[in-house]
Amino acid sequence: MSLILVFQIFTTGAIASEVADLPDLTPDDRTWVIDFAKVISSSTESTTSEALEKLATETGNQVRFVTIQRIDFGQPASEFVSELFDKWFITPEQRAKQTLVLLATEDHRVAIKTGAEVDQILPKEIAASIASETMLFPSQKSNYNQAVTDGMNRLVAVLSGLADPGAPVIVAETDLSIKPSEIKTEPVSASLVVGGFLIAATVIPMVTYYWFQNQS
Structure with missing residues (x-):
């Protein structure tokens, strides 16, 4: 029985999560996108899984994206992902080349936990940037597929x-997003219009009189 199926049976109807709620990960599991929150499209999951499978085969580095709806009791996302990392990867050898990316959809929170060997390749500032810049912005707009795709691309590189x-x-x-029909203009003041007519009524007769005088 797959990891995802076990979780669905165990937590049907659950909204918030604790690490204890999540099933164990078998050592030979090669599920790269674990979408408990059900927000990732099949095409994004397929594309991401292919790229991460290739990465694992060629380099030994394994990356998993995990989505949940929200974290229980306001627990920090960094703490949650660290606890899940320790739960899924027991020994130092199992942890060394692992990267775990957590996306809590309703909380709009992203966190990354990496193993010792990954830390030598992926500096902490880049990992933090992937979480807080690359993935968080689209996640806040509920663009979870973009968040996973963009995060995956940086990590794979x-x-x-x-x-x-x-x-x-x-x-x-x-303002380029504003349509011409939506542009509002200020109405011309009525006093300006009246003033214009009064000036015209005064000037035009005078000009006409002087013109006739010059003709004669």
């Missing part, structure tokens, strides 16, 4: 020995 591509550039919304 760095753990493959390539340069860190960095966090995506977030473009601020501008």
